[in-house]
Amino acid sequence: MRRREPLPPTLTxxxxxxxxxxxxxxxxxxxxxxxxxxxxxGVRVEAGAVNSPIAAFAPRLRTNEWFSHQSAARLWHVPLRDRERMSDAVHVTVRAPAGASRARGARGHQSAAEHPSVVRRFGLPCSDAADTWLSLAGAFSIAETCGRRGSFRARA
Incomplete structure:
Protein backbone atom coordinates (compact mmCIF):
# COMPACT_ATOMS: atom_id res chain seq x y z
CA MET A 1 0.00 0.00 0.00
CA ARG A 2 1.42 3.37 -1.03
CA ARG A 3 1.73 6.07 1.58
CA ARG A 4 0.06 9.35 0.83
CA GLU A 5 2.55 12.15 0.24
CA PRO A 6 2.19 14.80 2.97
CA LEU A 7 1.24 18.33 2.04
CA PRO A 8 3.85 21.07 2.35
CA PRO A 9 3.72 22.78 5.78
CA THR A 10 2.33 25.99 4.25
CA LEU A 11 -0.85 24.09 3.29
CA THR A 12 -1.51 22.09 6.46
CA GLY A 42 -11.47 25.25 -5.92
CA VAL A 43 -10.65 25.09 -2.19
CA ARG A 44 -9.13 22.22 -0.23
CA VAL A 45 -8.39 21.77 3.45
CA GLU A 46 -7.17 18.95 5.67
CA ALA A 47 -9.76 17.73 8.16
CA GLY A 48 -9.56 19.72 11.38
CA ALA A 49 -7.34 22.48 9.97
CA VAL A 50 -10.16 25.04 9.65
CA ASN A 51 -13.16 25.40 11.94
CA SER A 52 -14.98 28.24 10.20
CA PRO A 53 -16.65 28.56 6.81
CA ILE A 54 -15.25 32.10 6.66
CA ALA A 55 -11.66 30.87 6.98
CA ALA A 56 -12.39 28.08 4.51
CA PHE A 57 -13.68 30.57 1.93
CA ALA A 58 -10.70 32.94 2.27
CA PRO A 59 -8.63 31.42 -0.59
CA ARG A 60 -11.54 32.09 -2.98
CA LEU A 61 -11.67 35.82 -2.23
CA ARG A 62 -10.78 37.98 -5.18
CA THR A 63 -8.66 41.04 -4.49
CA ASN A 64 -11.73 43.32 -4.58
CA GLU A 65 -13.95 41.19 -2.30
CA TRP A 66 -14.47 41.27 1.45
CA PHE A 67 -16.56 39.50 4.07
CA SER A 68 -19.77 41.32 4.93
CA HIS A 69 -23.16 41.05 6.61
CA GLN A 70 -23.40 38.12 9.07
CA SER A 71 -19.90 36.90 8.15
CA ALA A 72 -18.39 40.26 9.05
CA ALA A 73 -20.49 40.25 12.23
CA ARG A 74 -18.87 36.95 13.17
CA LEU A 75 -15.43 38.48 12.60
CA TRP A 76 -16.46 41.38 14.86
CA HIS A 77 -17.75 38.84 17.45
CA VAL A 78 -21.26 40.26 17.31
CA PRO A 79 -23.78 37.94 18.94
CA LEU A 80 -26.10 36.41 16.34
CA ARG A 81 -29.30 34.44 16.69
CA ASP A 82 -28.95 30.67 16.45
CA ARG A 83 -30.10 30.49 12.83
CA GLU A 84 -27.54 33.11 11.72
CA ARG A 85 -24.80 31.63 13.89
CA MET A 86 -25.35 28.09 12.60
CA SER A 87 -25.69 29.10 8.96
CA ASP A 88 -22.83 28.00 6.75
CA ALA A 89 -23.55 30.71 4.20
CA VAL A 90 -20.58 33.02 3.82
CA HIS A 91 -21.47 36.61 2.90
CA VAL A 92 -19.04 38.23 0.47
CA THR A 93 -19.32 41.70 -1.05
CA VAL A 94 -17.64 43.14 -4.12
CA ARG A 95 -17.62 46.69 -5.42
CA ALA A 96 -19.96 47.16 -8.39
CA PRO A 97 -19.83 46.73 -11.34
CA ALA A 98 -17.92 43.49 -10.61
CA GLY A 99 -20.14 40.45 -10.33
CA ALA A 100 -21.05 39.13 -6.91
CA SER A 101 -19.59 35.80 -5.82
CA ARG A 102 -21.71 32.84 -6.94
CA ALA A 103 -20.16 29.89 -5.11
CA ARG A 104 -22.31 27.23 -3.48
CA GLY A 105 -22.41 28.06 0.22
CA ALA A 106 -21.79 31.77 -0.35
CA ARG A 107 -24.11 34.75 -0.64
CA GLY A 108 -22.68 37.35 -2.94
CA HIS A 109 -23.46 41.05 -2.60
CA GLN A 110 -22.48 44.17 -4.53
CA SER A 111 -21.62 47.55 -3.06
CA ALA A 112 -22.25 50.76 -4.98
CA ALA A 113 -19.98 52.70 -2.59
CA GLU A 114 -17.13 54.37 -4.43
CA HIS A 115 -14.78 53.84 -1.47
CA PRO A 116 -16.16 51.01 0.66
CA SER A 117 -14.91 50.89 4.24
CA VAL A 118 -12.98 47.64 4.40
CA VAL A 119 -10.76 46.73 7.33
CA ARG A 120 -8.82 43.62 8.32
CA ARG A 121 -10.02 41.43 11.17
CA PHE A 122 -7.84 38.45 12.03
CA GLY A 123 -6.03 38.97 8.73
CA LEU A 124 -9.24 38.80 6.68
CA PRO A 125 -10.83 41.69 4.77
CA CYS A 126 -14.26 42.61 6.10
CA SER A 127 -16.60 45.56 6.22
CA ASP A 128 -15.89 48.05 8.98
CA ALA A 129 -17.96 48.13 12.16
CA ALA A 130 -20.43 50.76 10.92
CA ASP A 131 -21.13 49.07 7.57
CA THR A 132 -21.43 45.68 9.25
CA TRP A 133 -23.90 47.04 11.80
CA LEU A 134 -25.97 48.66 9.04
CA SER A 135 -25.95 45.47 6.98
CA LEU A 136 -27.52 43.59 9.89
CA ALA A 137 -30.55 45.89 9.83
CA GLY A 138 -32.16 43.82 7.10
CA ALA A 139 -31.79 40.59 9.06
CA PHE A 140 -32.91 41.79 12.48
CA SER A 141 -35.62 43.90 14.05
CA ILE A 142 -34.80 47.51 14.97
CA ALA A 143 -34.48 46.53 18.64
CA GLU A 144 -32.15 43.62 17.82
CA THR A 145 -30.01 45.75 15.51
CA CYS A 146 -29.71 48.51 18.11
CA GLY A 147 -28.91 45.95 20.78
CA ARG A 148 -25.91 44.75 18.79
CA ARG A 149 -24.46 48.24 18.46
CA GLY A 150 -22.61 47.90 21.76
CA SER A 151 -20.79 44.80 20.54
CA PHE A 152 -18.82 46.90 18.08
CA ARG A 153 -17.85 49.51 20.67
CA ALA A 154 -16.50 46.87 23.01
CA ARG A 155 -14.45 45.13 20.31
CA ALA A 156 -13.41 47.86 17.90
Whole structure:
Protein backbone atom coordinates (compact mmCIF):
# COMPACT_ATOMS: atom_id res chain seq x y z
CA MET A 1 0.00 0.00 0.00
CA ARG A 2 1.42 3.37 -1.03
CA ARG A 3 1.73 6.07 1.58
CA ARG A 4 0.06 9.35 0.83
CA GLU A 5 2.55 12.15 0.24
CA PRO A 6 2.19 14.80 2.97
CA LEU A 7 1.24 18.33 2.04
CA PRO A 8 3.85 21.07 2.35
CA PRO A 9 3.72 22.78 5.78
CA THR A 10 2.33 25.99 4.25
CA LEU A 11 -0.85 24.09 3.29
CA THR A 12 -1.51 22.09 6.46
CA UNK A 13 -2.90 24.69 8.87
CA UNK A 14 -5.36 26.55 6.65
CA UNK A 15 -7.57 26.17 3.62
CA UNK A 16 -5.86 26.67 0.28
CA UNK A 17 -6.78 27.07 -3.36
CA UNK A 18 -6.20 24.31 -5.86
CA UNK A 19 -4.18 26.79 -7.95
CA UNK A 20 -1.92 27.54 -4.96
CA UNK A 21 -1.33 23.82 -4.37
CA UNK A 22 -0.62 23.16 -8.04
CA UNK A 23 1.89 26.03 -8.03
CA UNK A 24 3.69 24.19 -5.20
CA UNK A 25 3.83 21.00 -7.28
CA UNK A 26 0.90 19.13 -5.74
CA UNK A 27 -0.69 16.94 -8.40
CA UNK A 28 -4.37 16.71 -9.26
CA UNK A 29 -4.52 13.14 -7.97
CA UNK A 30 -3.37 14.22 -4.51
CA UNK A 31 -5.83 17.13 -4.54
CA UNK A 32 -8.67 14.75 -5.43
CA UNK A 33 -7.83 12.49 -2.49
CA UNK A 34 -10.73 11.90 -0.11
CA UNK A 35 -8.55 12.94 2.85
CA UNK A 36 -8.89 16.56 1.74
CA UNK A 37 -12.18 18.32 2.37
CA UNK A 38 -13.76 20.50 -0.33
CA UNK A 39 -15.64 23.25 1.51
CA UNK A 40 -15.96 25.35 -1.66
CA UNK A 41 -15.21 24.84 -5.34
CA GLY A 42 -11.47 25.25 -5.92
CA VAL A 43 -10.65 25.09 -2.19
CA ARG A 44 -9.13 22.22 -0.23
CA VAL A 45 -8.39 21.77 3.45
CA GLU A 46 -7.17 18.95 5.67
CA ALA A 47 -9.76 17.73 8.16
CA GLY A 48 -9.56 19.72 11.38
CA ALA A 49 -7.34 22.48 9.97
CA VAL A 50 -10.16 25.04 9.65
CA ASN A 51 -13.16 25.40 11.94
CA SER A 52 -14.98 28.24 10.20
CA PRO A 53 -16.65 28.56 6.81
CA ILE A 54 -15.25 32.10 6.66
CA ALA A 55 -11.66 30.87 6.98
CA ALA A 56 -12.39 28.08 4.51
CA PHE A 57 -13.68 30.57 1.93
CA ALA A 58 -10.70 32.94 2.27
CA PRO A 59 -8.63 31.42 -0.59
CA ARG A 60 -11.54 32.09 -2.98
CA LEU A 61 -11.67 35.82 -2.23
CA ARG A 62 -10.78 37.98 -5.18
CA THR A 63 -8.66 41.04 -4.49
CA ASN A 64 -11.73 43.32 -4.58
CA GLU A 65 -13.95 41.19 -2.30
CA TRP A 66 -14.47 41.27 1.45
CA PHE A 67 -16.56 39.50 4.07
CA SER A 68 -19.77 41.32 4.93
CA HIS A 69 -23.16 41.05 6.61
CA GLN A 70 -23.40 38.12 9.07
CA SER A 71 -19.90 36.90 8.15
CA ALA A 72 -18.39 40.26 9.05
CA ALA A 73 -20.49 40.25 12.23
CA ARG A 74 -18.87 36.95 13.17
CA LEU A 75 -15.43 38.48 12.60
CA TRP A 76 -16.46 41.38 14.86
CA HIS A 77 -17.75 38.84 17.45
CA VAL A 78 -21.26 40.26 17.31
CA PRO A 79 -23.78 37.94 18.94
CA LEU A 80 -26.10 36.41 16.34
CA ARG A 81 -29.30 34.44 16.69
CA ASP A 82 -28.95 30.67 16.45
CA ARG A 83 -30.10 30.49 12.83
CA GLU A 84 -27.54 33.11 11.72
CA ARG A 85 -24.80 31.63 13.89
CA MET A 86 -25.35 28.09 12.60
CA SER A 87 -25.69 29.10 8.96
CA ASP A 88 -22.83 28.00 6.75
CA ALA A 89 -23.55 30.71 4.20
CA VAL A 90 -20.58 33.02 3.82
CA HIS A 91 -21.47 36.61 2.90
CA VAL A 92 -19.04 38.23 0.47
CA THR A 93 -19.32 41.70 -1.05
CA VAL A 94 -17.64 43.14 -4.12
CA ARG A 95 -17.62 46.69 -5.42
CA ALA A 96 -19.96 47.16 -8.39
CA PRO A 97 -19.83 46.73 -11.34
CA ALA A 98 -17.92 43.49 -10.61
CA GLY A 99 -20.14 40.45 -10.33
CA ALA A 100 -21.05 39.13 -6.91
CA SER A 101 -19.59 35.80 -5.82
CA ARG A 102 -21.71 32.84 -6.94
CA ALA A 103 -20.16 29.89 -5.11
CA ARG A 104 -22.31 27.23 -3.48
CA GLY A 105 -22.41 28.06 0.22
CA ALA A 106 -21.79 31.77 -0.35
CA ARG A 107 -24.11 34.75 -0.64
CA GLY A 108 -22.68 37.35 -2.94
CA HIS A 109 -23.46 41.05 -2.60
CA GLN A 110 -22.48 44.17 -4.53
CA SER A 111 -21.62 47.55 -3.06
CA ALA A 112 -22.25 50.76 -4.98
CA ALA A 113 -19.98 52.70 -2.59
CA GLU A 114 -17.13 54.37 -4.43
CA HIS A 115 -14.78 53.84 -1.47
CA PRO A 116 -16.16 51.01 0.66
CA SER A 117 -14.91 50.89 4.24
CA VAL A 118 -12.98 47.64 4.40
CA VAL A 119 -10.76 46.73 7.33
CA ARG A 120 -8.82 43.62 8.32
CA ARG A 121 -10.02 41.43 11.17
CA PHE A 122 -7.84 38.45 12.03
CA GLY A 123 -6.03 38.97 8.73
CA LEU A 124 -9.24 38.80 6.68
CA PRO A 125 -10.83 41.69 4.77
CA CYS A 126 -14.26 42.61 6.10
CA SER A 127 -16.60 45.56 6.22
CA ASP A 128 -15.89 48.05 8.98
CA ALA A 129 -17.96 48.13 12.16
CA ALA A 130 -20.43 50.76 10.92
CA ASP A 131 -21.13 49.07 7.57
CA THR A 132 -21.43 45.68 9.25
CA TRP A 133 -23.90 47.04 11.80
CA LEU A 134 -25.97 48.66 9.04
CA SER A 135 -25.95 45.47 6.98
CA LEU A 136 -27.52 43.59 9.89
CA ALA A 137 -30.55 45.89 9.83
CA GLY A 138 -32.16 43.82 7.10
CA ALA A 139 -31.79 40.59 9.06
CA PHE A 140 -32.91 41.79 12.48
CA SER A 141 -35.62 43.90 14.05
CA ILE A 142 -34.80 47.51 14.97
CA ALA A 143 -34.48 46.53 18.64
CA GLU A 144 -32.15 43.62 17.82
CA THR A 145 -30.01 45.75 15.51
CA CYS A 146 -29.71 48.51 18.11
CA GLY A 147 -28.91 45.95 20.78
CA ARG A 148 -25.91 44.75 18.79
CA ARG A 149 -24.46 48.24 18.46
CA GLY A 150 -22.61 47.90 21.76
CA SER A 151 -20.79 44.80 20.54
CA PHE A 152 -18.82 46.90 18.08
CA ARG A 153 -17.85 49.51 20.67
CA ALA A 154 -16.50 46.87 23.01
CA ARG A 155 -14.45 45.13 20.31
CA ALA A 156 -13.41 47.86 17.90
Missing amino acids: DASFSVAEAEALGIGRKRLANQALLRPFH
